[in-house]
């Protein structure tokens with residue numbers, strides 16, 4: 001809670017300004033976490049009333065989050081991207097070395113260069129994402145899954161919505 005919560009008139013809006021994951025920093029709209037919801041199924045019927053399909057509506061609720069928590073939540077992807085960059089550089093250095101100092105023909109060397117660079121990038125992406133995933137979060141920062149406990153999500157659940165299993169991993 002920040003100091004604004006001392007004023008009763010702003011207490012309801014504070015819920016939307018404080019970060020839901022750390023309660024230390026102010027949430028920013030650009031950092032909010034969308035929680036995907038689905039529900040309110042609707043039958044699609046033909047003219048005779050036979051059910052053709054069930055259509056599920058989808059919507060999302062924005063859970064207030066500060067840039068720091070967003071950055072922590074996105075760590076796996078970010079480290080993975082660093083891994084891709086390192087993999088590319090390693091492949092480039094190895095490939096250039098092979099082309100200029102190896103005894104392979106140029107095309108063979110180029111083929112190997114491409115193959116190893118792509119492999120490098122994939123492996124280091126996985127490694128980066130794994131490291132980002134296992135590293136402990138900074139003290140006081142709750143995980144992304146905590147988003148579903150926000151009252152705005154609770155209100156939607158009361159209205160019959162359910163939290164979707166397909167959350168956007170990019171967020």
Ligand SMILES: [Zn+2]
Nearest residue numbers: 019022066069
């Ligand atoms: Zn936060």
